[in-house]
Structure formats: structure tokens, C-alpha cells
Ligand code: ADP
């Protein structure tokens with residue numbers, strides 16, 4: 001059974017002139033896959049990621065997550081599915097300065113069901129998993145770009161999601177830190193985490209076992 005299943009999904013933006021950001025797309029992603037999404041700027045990559053991540057609602061079609069139909073399910077269902085199953089990493093790390101690394105990781109679980117103690121334990125566990133346990137009390141301003149992105153990844157995985165969505169996760173990193181983050185993503189996938197990574201960098205895309213390309217709102221396997 002697929003974990004994520006789009007069926008005939010479209011996303012049209014209507015600002016006077018309709019923009020077909022995603023055209024009748026049927027796509028399923030199995031648990032454990034490592035999927036990259038590439039394509040030219042404006043082709044619909046972020047739209048696909050936002051729809052898959054329940055951050056945006058399709059204008060047509062069906063989207064099942066782990067056998068639950070989400071289209072028409074409303075904000076409450078979307079929020080619950082996101083909270084239980086999804087984690088997100090973006091190009092900008094979005095870490096709070098003036099809070100320690102471990103506090104930043106805890107913030108990701110603030111609106112979840114876990115109590116304070118459990119949040120701290122999960123946050124420490126996540127930082128340990130990404131190899132930054134020793135920087136737990138550091139302010140993000142004192143971390144390198146690669147370390148900051150790893151903290152952002154720790155924040156995204158601390159609640160133990162099934163799927164990690166990454167939008168240009170290495171966009172702000174130099175080649176050394178990129179390699180570092182890619183090694184971490186590989187390791188997380190080896191441990192069973194499903195990955196969906198949007199990138200315009202072919203080297204980054206090459207790390208995925210399954211490569212998708214979006215051109216003018218149409219998704220193709222590569
Ligand atoms: P990519 O991530 O590949 O650069 P996007 O998914 O961001 O592409 O955008 C796909 C198309 O949808 C583009 O033509 C873009 O201008 C349009 N688009 C994206 N978001 C919006 C929005 N909120 N309102 C109107 N048009 C949008």
C-alpha cells in the first residue's frame with residue numbers, strides 16, 4: 001500500500017488568468033522511498049511539495065495519506081496528519097536566535113501531544129541522531145550553515161514523522177556542508193524515513209533512488 005497517493009490531482013491558481021501549477025497528476029510514494037523532485041523554476045515543484053505535505057489543497061482530484069482521503073477533510077484533519085506523519089525542512093533554516101539548539105528542536109513539538117519532559121527527551125534524541133548532541137546548548141548564531149540545517153532537520157524529525165519533505169535543503173550550503181546534509185538524509189532514509197526532496201541541483205537529486213521531474217505542471221519519472 002502506498003503511503004502517499006495522488007490521483008488526478010490538479011492545483012490551479014486563479015489571479016484573473018488561471019495558472020496550472022499542477023496538472024492532473026497521479027503519483028504514489030511508498031514508505032521508505034527516497035524521492036527527488038527537479039524541474040525548471042516555476043514548473044510546479046513547490047506546489048507539488050505543498051500539496052503532498054498538506055500545506056496546500058488541490059483544486060481537483062484525490063489525495064490519500066496512509067489510506068485516509070484528505071481532500072475535503074478540512075484544516076483539522078490536515079493539521080493532525082501533518083503533526084503525526086510529516087516533517088518539513090526548508091532552504092532557510094528558520095531557527096530562532098537567542099534560543100539554544102535543543103530549544104529550537106523542542107519548538108517543533110510545542111503544539112503536539114507530548115509533555116515538556118518528553119519533548120526535551122525527543123529533542124535530545126534527534127540532536128544525537130544528527131550528530132550534534134555536543135552542540136545542544138549552542139545558539140544557532142554560533143553554528144555553521146551545515147550545523148544549522150542539521151538542527152532544522154533534527155527539529156523536523158524529533159516527533160518521529162514517517163515522511164520528511166525538504167524544499168531546497170542544501171540551497172544555502174557550500175559543497176562541504178551539502179555533502180554532510182546529504183549523508184545525513186541518506187542515513188535517515190536507510191533507517192526507514194521516507195524522503196521527498198525538491199532541488200534544482202542535479203547532484204542532490206542524484207542521491208535519491210527515485211527521481212521525478214516537473215515540467216510545466218506535469219510530473220514525470222526520470
Ligand atoms: P517551482 O517550485 O517549480 O519554482 P511553483 O510551484 O512555485 O514552481 O510555481 C508553479 C507556478 O504556479 C508558477 O507559474 C507560479 O508563478 C505559480 N504560483 C505558485 N504559487 C502561486 C500563488 N500563490 N498564486 C499564484 N500563482 C502561484
Ligand code: ADP
Nearest residue numbers: 030031032033034035189190208209210211221
Ligand atoms: P533506495 O534507493 O533507498 O533503495 P528507492 O526510492 O530507490 O530507495 O526505492 C524504495 C522503493 O521504491 C523500492 O521498493 C523500489 O522498488 C521503489 N521504487 C523506486 N523507484 C520507483 C519508481 N520509479 N516507481 C515506483 N516505485 C519505485
